[in-house]
Amino acid sequence: MKVLITGALGMLGQQLAKVYKDQDPILWDREVIDITDKDKVLTQISKIKPDIVLNTAAYNDVDGAENNEALAMEINGHAIGHLAKAVSTAGGILVHYSTDYVFKGDSVEGYKEDGQPDPQSAYARSKYLGEQELVDNIQNYYLIRLSRLFGRPAKSKSGKKSFVEIILDLANNQDEVNVIDEEVSSPTYSVDLALATKAIIDQKKSFGIYHISNNGSCTWFEFAKEIFSNYNIKVKLNPVPADFFSRPALRPKYSVLLNNKTEPLRSWQYALKDYMSVKNHEI
Numbered sequence: 498m499k500v501l502i503t504g505a506l507g508m509l510g511q512q513l514a515k516v517y518k519d520q521d522p523i524l525w526d527r528e529v530i531d532i533t534d535k536d537k538v539l540t541q542i543s544k545i546k547p548d549i550v551l552n553t554a555a556y557n558d559v560d561g562a563e564n565n566e567a568l569a570m571e572i573n574g575h576a577i578g579h580l581a582k583a584v585s586t587a588g589g590i591l592v593h594y595s596t597d598y599v600f601k602g603d604s605v606e607g608y609k610e611d612g613q614p615d616p617q618s619a620y621a622r623s624k625y626l627g628e629q630e631l632v633d634n635i636q637n638y639y640l641i642r643l644s645r646l647f648g649r650p651a652k653s654k655s656g657k658k659s660f661v662e663i664i665l666d667l668a669n670n671q672d673e674v675n676v677i678d679e680e681v682s683s684p685t686y687s688v689d690l691a692l693a694t695k696a697i698i699d700q701k702k703s704f705g706i707y708h709i710s711n712n713g714s715c716t717w718f719e720f721a722k723e724i725f726s727n728y729n730i731k732v733k734l735n736p737v738p739a740d741f742f743s744r745p746a747l748r749p750k751y752s753v754l755l756n757n758k759t760e761p762l763r764s765w766q767y768a769l770k771d772y773m774s775v776k777n778h779e780i
Contacts, residue, residue, distance in 0.1 A: 501551070509646060533572055548589050598749060602777070640708050683754060711763060
């Protein structure tokens with residue numbers, strides 16, 4: 498089986514490369530190929546003819562997208578159409594990752610896989626465009642939505658730090674840390690997501706939309722509190738409202754993803770403990 502991973506130096510891309518190491522996956526990152534280059538994408542995939550393409554490449558700067566919406570639309574939106582057309586022509590399967598941010602965030606029951614997206618920010622609109630491009634251009638696809646990804650840091654130059662890394666950096670450099678005690682969603686551990694992705698493919702699950710995140714939900718403050726607890730950090734942690742920080746992009750207030758198609762993952766607390774024991778930070 499020939500596997501191609503795009504965004505291979507990112508947080509999730511690196512983990513997928515480990516999960517598929519026995520297949521000796523082909524690894525693309527931006528230095529190798531820019532997925533917004535339609536002609537190059539079509540040409541290279543037609544040569545490789547991969548059985549599975551796992552696309553983790555994305556523009557992930559939520560606030561930055563407000564002033565760079567065209568760029569976000571190219572990377573998160575139109576580029577997915579290029580990949581989908583190329584993979585469909587090559588006869589392969591395309592796995593693409595999206596976000597809980599495509600939902601408005603006003604449903605306290607959470608969102609099922611068939612929930613209607615209603616993106617509220619430029620970033621969210623770009624991710625939703627990518628979902629539409631995927632569905633319109635290939636039949637053999639898995640669209641996996643996730644939220645609050647954490648795991649080993651990305652190696653790519655444009656790699657975004659996870660919330661865990663941000664909080665640990667703040668705890669190392671400040672006497673007090675202020676964290677928003679709103680915006681409820683579910684953290685997702687890159688290791689668990691990569692394994693769940695492989696399981697979906699190996700089990701030949703029906704093509705379509707899947708929600709994958711670790712079990713349970715929390716606010717950002719509750720997430721930070723768990724991080725502090727794991728390391729017995731003594732820095733003062735303060736809960737603050739969402740408007741405490743000036744952030745250009747709107748965020749969903751409640752965007753828990755309901756998983757109705759696969760076995761539930763372990764709790765986010767347990768996954769966090771596992772990650773932090775492996776990472777072995779020094780605070």
